[in-house]
Structures are given as structure tokens and as C-alpha cells.
Amino acid sequence: MPSVTTRPIMDDTLLDATLLVAFDLGNTEWTLACTPALAAPPRVRTMPARDLPRLVNEFAAARRHFGLSPEAPIRTCYEAGRDGFWLHRALASHGILNVIVDSASIEGTRRARQAKTDRLDAAAFLRLLLRYHAGETRVWRVVRVPTVDEEDRRHPHRELLRLTREHTRSVNRLKGLLAGHGVRLTTLRHFPTQLPQLRQWDGTPLPPGVCARLATTWARLVLVHTQRKTLVSARQALLNSSTDPAVAIVRQLLELTGIGEVSAWLLAMEFFSWRRFKNRREVGALAGLAPIPRRSGDAKRDAGISKAGNGALRALAVELAWGWLRWQPKSALSAWYRRRYATGGARLRRIGIVALARRLLIALWRYVAQGQVPLGATLKT
Numbered sequence: 001m002p003s004v005t006t007r008p009i010m011d012d013t014l015l016d017a018t019l020l021v022a023f024d025l026g027n028t029e030w031t032l033a034c035t036p037a038l039a040a041p042p043r044v045r046t047m048p049a050r051d052l053p054r055l056v057n058e059f060a061a062a063r064r065h066f067g068l069s070p071e072a073p074i075r076t077c078y079e080a081g082r083d084g085f086w087l088h089r090a091l092a093s094h095g096i097l098n099v100i101v102d103s104a105s106i107e108g109t110r111r112a113r114q115a116k117t118d119r120l121d122a123a124a125f126l127r128l129l130l131r132y133h134a135g136e137t138r139v140w141r142v143v144r145v146p147t148v149d150e151e152d153r154r155h156p157h158r159e160l161l162r163l164t165r166e167h168t169r170s171v172n173r174l175k176g177l178l179a180g181h182g183v184r185l186t187t188l189r190h191f192p193t194q195l196p197q198l199r200q201w202d203g204t205p206l207p208p209g210v211c212a213r214l215a216t217t218w219a220r221l222v223l224v225h226t227q228r229k230t231l232v233s234a235r236q237a238l239l240n241s242s243t244d245p246a247v248a249i250v251r252q253l254l255e256l257t258g259i260g261e262v263s264a265w266l267l268a269m270e271f272f273s274w275r276r277f278k279n280r281r282e283v284g285a286l287a288g289l290a291p292i293p294r295r296s297g298d299a300k301r302d303a304g305i306s307k308a309g310n311g312a313l314r315a316l317a318v319e320l321a322w323g324w325l326r327w328q329p330k331s332a333l334s335a336w337y338r339r340r341y342a343t344g345g346a347r348l349r350r351i352g353i354v355a356l357a358r359r360l361l362i363a364l365w366r367y368v369a370q371g372q373v374p375l376g377a378t379l380k381t
Contacts, residue, residue, distance in 0.1 A: 019062055020133055022125035023078035024118045025049070025087075033122035034062040036072075037133055042126055044119050052090060077129045079103045080143045088145050099132070104308060105141035150274040153246055156231060157265045161312070163228045170221040177214055181206060191218055235265065246273035249368055256367070257378045258327030259320070266316055271361075272368045280362040288314045289358040305354060317357035324360055332375035333359055 017036040024031040030049050035042040043065050047054050063072055076091055076098045091098040106128065131139045171188065178185060182201025185194065195214060198206055206214075238247055239261070249272055253264035277283050284290045288309030294301050307314070325334050333356060341352025363374040373379070 017066075017068055017072060018133065019059070019066065019068055019072055019074045020126060020129050021059070021062070021074060021076045022122050022129050023076065023087075024122040024125065025078055025081060025083050026118065027082075029118070030055075031118040031122040032058055032062075033119075033126040034058075034066075035126060035130070036066050036068060037130065040066060042123055044122060046118070056094070073097070075129070075133055077101055077125065077132070079106070079125075085145050085151065089148075100143040100145060102141040102143055107139070144275065146274050150246075153244075153273070154269050156235060157262075157269055160228065160231045160235070160262075161266075163224050163231065167221065167224045167228060170217055170224060173217050174214060174221070177210060177217070181210065235261075249273050252368060253364065255379050256364075256374075257380050258323050263316060263320055266313065267364065268368075270310060270313055272365065277365060277369070280365070283362050283365045284358045285309065287317055287358070287361055289317065289354065289361070314357075317361050318353060321353050321357040321360050324356070328374075328377050331377045333363065333377075335376070 017038060020035055020037060022033045024033075026049060028049055029046050031044065031046050032055075033042045033044045043062055045058055045061075047058060059074055060070070062068075063070060074096045076096055078087065078098070078100060080100050080102055085100070088098050088100055106125075128139050174188060174191070175185070178198070183198050183206075185191070195206075195211065195218075200206060238244075239250060246268055249268040250261075250264045253259050253267055254261065259267075271286070275286070277286075281290065285306065286309045288305060288307040288311070290306050290308075292303040292306050294303045324331070325337060328334055336359070337352055337356045341349050341355075344352070360374075366372045367374060
């Protein structure tokens with residue numbers, strides 16, 4: 001008699017089980033993989049992206065599919081990405097415990113080629129959630145979710161950084177277009193009035209297509225410059241009058257010689273105002289400045305810094321370290337750098353400045369959290 005494969009009947013012990021759901025978020029579709037915290041085949045479904053009523057219905061259908069009670073708790077997870085934190089807040093409003101996972105911390109196979117689909121990714125993610133729910137917390141790294149106000153504070157300075165980069169690109173584009181026709185201007189201050197009189201290398205006027213592109217680029221540059229000035233003025237007004245604790249951290253950092261307004265805003269809003277560091281190792285790791293040891297048998301070497309944290313903050317820390325040597329020459333950190341690295345070659349000095357950047361971030365964290373001024377550092381009058 002041929003065997004018949006049937007779906008296993010869930011017993012009464014599943015009535016109080018937890019439904020685990022892993023999301024694979026796309027722009028147009030979401031893939032959900034569901035299973036209770038037992039060895040049950042996952043239920044994988046695809047739904048339209050950002051359709052919250054449909055999502056609630058899928059949760060109810062998954063509970064019925066696995067024989068769970070309608071009030072069974074739900075635990076979910078998804079990777080940090082374009083959708084940000086709104087889905088996390090929406091799930092929390094329904095009483096669902098969600099975790100956002102750092103994509104770079106997810107383990108993967110070392111095979112050169114492997115199958116990859118949304119369905120496979122969701123199922124693999126669900127297996128990791130099962131391990132995490134069982135107590136293996138180091139299976140990935142969980143992203144700390146800021147509040148709405150903490151997230152909103154980061155937009156002004158991020159927009160200012162974006163406008164600054166756009167301003168630089170527009171200036172370089174103008175100079176590049178002119179250089180391509182043998183024209184070099186020492187300043188762009190009077191560019192609109194100079195454009196009709198500009199001549200190529202052979203004395204002929206610039207082609208009309210080039211002139212049109214130059215005019216468009218100049219108009220974009222003027223717009224970006226105006227927007228930058230508006231943001232800087234708004235930021236200065238906040239610095240003068242705001243009672244926000246995050247702005248108070250900016251004022252505190254500005255008291256140190258060698259810390260400017262741009263640096264203070266970035267450090268406060270991205271690092272010190274909403275993150276809670278337990279020790280100095282967490283400070284260095286979040287900036288990607290933690291050393292990575294490589295030990296295997298008799299082979300012992302260092303693989304450099306991890307570069308796993310905030311790239312913009314890491315670049316700022318290195319820039320601050322160079323400025324610290326100039327503006328705080330009598331501090332203990334500057335003395336430590338001169339004693340260990342200043343007498344070496346260019347490569348050793350570059351290695352040393354990264355080490356100084358890590359120590360400086362830790363010193364600034366202690367200064368903000370405990371009011372401990374870096375040893376030997378001077379304050380602005």
C-alpha cells in the first residue's frame with residue numbers, strides 16, 4: 001500500500017507557542033517566513049509591500065495554519081535597510097516584539113556560488129531567528145532603534161553634509177567643463193558676467209551646448225549655496241536658544257579647543273546624544289576603530305581596524321585627531337602620539353593617527369558623559 005504524506009497535526013502544546021516571523025523586505029513585495037518555535041515546516045508567503053492590514057491578516061492566517069491560539073505572541077525580525085524604523089514602530093504598536101538586524105553581521109556560506117531568492121533568504125533568516133529566540137543572542141547584531149525625535153535630529157546635519165558634497169561636485173564640474181576647452185578661472189565669484197566673454201584655447205567663443213551646461217550647473221550651484229546658508233542659520237539659531245539636551249551636548253563639545261561646529265553637531269547627533277555606551281570598547285567598535293586580531297596556531301598578526309561602524313564618524317575622528325595635534329599640543333593625547341609615532345615615517349604616522357582618533361573619541365565620550373576634560377586639554381575662552 002503506497003504511503004501517504006500528510007501534514008502533522010499540531011498538539012495542544014502549541015496553543016501557547018510563539019509565532020516567529022522573518023521578513024525579506026523589497027520595494028514592491030515582502031516575503032514572510034513563519035513558524036512556531038518548534039521543528040515545524042515554515043510557511044512562506046508573499047504580500048504587497050507596506051500593506052499593514054494585509055500583514056495583520058497574514059499573522060492571523062499563520063496562527064490558524066499552525067494551530068496556535070489567536071492571542072499567541074509574535075516575534076519578528078528584518079534587516080536594516082531602506083525601510084528604516086517605521087515598520088518596527090508599527091509592529092510595536094500591535095504588541096509585537098521586533099528586532100532589526102545589522103545586515104553585515106549575518107553569517108553566510110563561503111561557497112563561491114549559491115542560490116539566492118527572496119524565499120530562500122526569508123527561510124534562512126527565520127532559522128537565525130529561531131536560534132536567537134532560543135537564547136543564542138550572538139547569532140547577529142541587533143540595531144538600536146532611536147525614538148522619533150532622536151531620528152529627526154539627525155536630518156539637518158545630514159542634509160547639510162549632502163549639500164556640501166553637492167556644492168563641491170558642482171564647483172568641480174564647472175572647472176572641469178572649462179578646463180576641457182582650455183579655460184581656467186582663478187575664481188568663480190563673477191562667473192555669470194564672465195561667461196559671455198570666455199574664449200577657448202584658440203580664441204573662439206565657447207560652443208552653445210557647453211555654455212548651456214555651464215549655466216545650468218551654475219544655477220544649481222547657487223541654489224545649493226542658498227540652501228546651505230539657510231541650514232547653517234537655522235542650526236545657529238538652535239545652538240543659541242534650544243533647550244534640547246542634544247544641543248546642550250553640542251555646546252559642551254564646542255567648549256573644547258579644536259572642536260568646531262560641524263564636528264560637534266555630528267558627534268552629538270550621531271554618537272553621544274542617543275547612544276548608551278557601557279565602556280570604551282563599545283565607543284571604538286561603533287566607530288569602526290576597533291583592532292581586529294588574527295590568531296591561528298603559530299600565525300599571529302593584526303588585520304587593522306574593523307571599519308564596521310559609522311564611516312562618516314570614523315573619517316571625522318581621524319580629521320579631529322590631526323586637528324587635535326595642532327590645537328591641543330600640550331594635551332596628554334598629543335604627547336602620547338609624539339612619543340610613539342611622530343619620529344617614525346609617514347606610514348607609521350598614519351597608523352598612529354588612527355590610534356589617536358580612537359583614544360580621542362573615548363576621551364570625548366568621557367567628557368560628555370562624566371564631565372571629565374581630557375588630560376592637559378584647554379577650553380575656549
